[in-house]
Amino acid sequence: xxSPEDLVNKAHRRDIKVLAITDHxxxxxxxxxxxxxxxxxxxxxxxxxxxxxFHRRELHMLGYGFDFQHEAIQEYLTxxxxxxxxxAEAIVNRxxxxxxxLDYDTxxxxxxxxxxxxxxxxxxxxDAGYVKNTGRAFARYLGDGRPADVPKELPYAKKxxxxxxxxxxxxxxxxxxxxxxxxxxxxxxxxxxxxxxxxHPSHTAMLTDFYARVADRLNLIPSGGSDYHGKRADDExxxxxxxxxxxxxxxxxxxxx
Numbered sequence: 278x279x280s281p282e283d284l285v286n287k288a289h290r291r292d293i294k295v296l297a298i299t300d301h302x303x304x305x306x307x308x309x310x311x312x313x314x315x316x317x318x319x320x321x322x323x324x325x326x327x328x329x330x331f332h333r334r335e336l337h338m339l340g341y342g343f344d345f346q347h348e349a350i351q352e353y354l355t356x357x358x359x360x361x362x363x364x365a366e367a368i369v370n371r372x373x374x375x376x377x378x379l380d381y382d383t384x385x386x387x388x389x390x391x392x393x394x395x396x397x398x399x400x401x402x403x404d405a406g407y408v409k410n411t412g413r414a415f416a417r418y419l420g421d422g423r424p425a426d427v428p429k430e431l432p433y434a435k436k437x438x439x440x441x442x443x444x445x446x447x448x449x450x451x452x453x454x455x456x457x458x459x460x461x462x463x464x465x466x467x468x469x470x471x472x473x474x475x476x477h478p479s480h481t482a483m484l485t486d487f488y489a490r491v492a493d494r495l496n497l498i499p500s501g502g503s504d505y506h507g508k509r510a511d512d513e514x515x516x517x518x519x520x521x522x523x524x525x526x527x528x529x530x531x532x533x534x
Contacts, residue, residue, distance in 0.1 A: 279507050281306035285313040285321070291517030295526065297324035297502070299339055302357055305390040307345050325354070326451060330431035332461055336450070338437050339474065339500065343446025350444040353432075358392050360430045365393040371425040372398070372418060377407050395419045438469040447471035447532065449500045454484045459491070466495045472532065476501025476525075478515050498532030499525050 279287065281298060284306075288296050296319055298306050304325050314321035325340045343350055362385075369381040384401050385393060399414035408414045418425040438448045449472035450457065450465060462473065473495075475488040492499045503515040521529060 281310035282313045284505075284507075285310050285317065285319060288319060288517070289317045293319065293517050293520075295320045295322065297322040297341055299324040299326040299502075300391070301326050301394065302328060302354060302361060302392045303390070304345050304350070304354060323446070325350075327437045328429075328431055329434040329437045331434040331465065335431055336434065336457065336461075337452065338434060339449040339451045339472075340437075340441040340444075340446045341449060341472075341500070343441055343444035345444075347444035349440050350446075353437075353440045357430075357432065361392050361394060364427050364429050365395075365398060367427045368395065368398055368419065368425050371427065372402075375418075375424060377402065377405070377418070379405060434465060434470075435468045438471075442469065447498060449474055449498065452477045452479055452504070453488055453491075454480045462491060463495070466497060470497065472498030472500050472529070474500045474502075476519060476521060478504055478511060478519055498529055500529060501525070 284298065285296065296314065298310055298321070300306055302325070304323065307321075307323055311321050322341055323343050323345045325343075327338045327340060329336055329338050340350075345351075365384075366381045369379050369384070372379055379398070379401050384397055387401075388397055391397065395415070396411065399408075399411035399419055402408050402414040402418065403411055408417060415423070417423065420426065441448045448470050450462065450470060451474050453462060453473055454477065462470075473488055473492050475485055475492055476499075480488070489499060491497070499521065501519070501521045503512075503517070503519040505512050505516045
């Protein structure tokens with residue numbers, strides 16, 4: 278995975294003018310990325326991707342344009358980072374008891390700025406030679422209901438929305454094409470959701486058009502991006518190619534004010 282500085286430099290080479298880094302449950306990359314972005318003339322919008330609970334299941338919510346120093350977002354992320362670390366350590370302990378000798382402190386040291394989660398542990402299993410790939414790690418050990426799985430504590434969507442608003446930002450439903458129903462979108466809008474991700478690599482043209490119409494109907498801010506992780510097969514072709522048009526971005530910018 279790229280460092281925040283390397284990611285901004287890569288964006289510059291791809292002629293990207295506006296960028297948001299939306300790490301999962303972490304904003305630690307914002308300050309180093311902002312320093313490079315300012316030098317290169319890239320507009321960097323503060324961003325984060327939050328895992329939340331809604332209608333008894335997990336959804337992902339994007340936050341944009343917040344004050345990264347605001348105590349509301351700082352306290353929220355600190356609390357859930359601690360919970361996430363506790364869960365990750367519990368998973369590693371379960372694996373250790375099963376004979377898979379991973380060391381949590383080593384995994385943490387390899388990813389000092391990340392919120393450690395199952396993908397990091399899956400990679401450690403691969404590196405240690407216990408499985409051939411991360412997919413196998415999830416299938417055998419880490420996936421929901423598998424032997425080393427530990428349920429995670431998720432904040433309610435309404436709480437995440439309130440924190441983002443207190444911090445001066447907006448809340449956006451991430452990749453709704455991942456089995457989010459119209460009923461759930463409507464209910465999220467009622468509790469304060471500001472926007473919806475209409476453009477995403479997993480969305481077909483038909484889904485993109487559908488969610489654009491949903492955004493218009495519910496007066497939600499349109500959002501979109503490449504969801505670049507730097508490790509998937511299609512990441513390189515998507516980076517700098519999938520995102521909002523200038524007209525859509527102006528609507529996004531106006532909606533944030």
